[in-house]
Amino acid sequence: MLLLVGLGNPGPNNTNNRHNIGFKIIDAINSEFSLSKQKPKFKGLLTTGNIQDKKVYAIKPLTFMNNSGVCIKELIDYFKIDAKNVIVFHDDLDIDLGKVKAKVGGSSAGHNGIESIDKFIGKDYSRVRIGIGRPKQKNKVNTHVLEDFSENEEDKIKDITDNIVKLIPALINKEMDLFSSKVNQNLNGI
Secondary structure, X not given: OEEEEEOOOOXXXXXXXXXXXXXXXXXXXXXXXXXXXXXXXXXXXXXEEEEOOEEEEEEEEOOOHHHHHXXXXXXXXXXXXXXXXXXXXEEEOOOOOOOEXXXXXXXXXXOHHHHHHHHHHOOOOEEEEEXXXXXXXXXXXXXXXXXXXXXXXXXXXXXXXXXXXXXXXXXXXXXXXXXXXXXXXXXXXX
């Protein structure tokens, strides 16, 4: 069993925020692989289904970013999912818009959602870091992540999302390097 987690903040005002790229990825995965209808469970919106021959749960925590770990901990305890079988999709300021990096563990780099997950389940899960770029002025970081994608960023985000979804089979087979190289290779034409 695998758990796919998309980080974001609930509420209609946050839908298109840079911080909510994880929610967009989960919505696209749900659609592409015809996962079940979203149901409110484990303090999040949960879907289930199969991708290839693997049973998959996908969740968008509704606990707000800073408490994402609470939702994930409850879910993995209930379904007895090993942290090694958790894949988290989240925004990353330190990666240029239009780039994606995947890895297992590592530092939270100040990302509150990742810090919360680390606190509740450790660091043995996989992370797909989606670049949102860093603003030139340091004091604009908080507003940058909570602002909506600009019109010219929208196309890149759609392409990033499409490429990630196409390569989900590589991710669920734990082929992180293959996933990273292919997803960015496909983005170079943007």
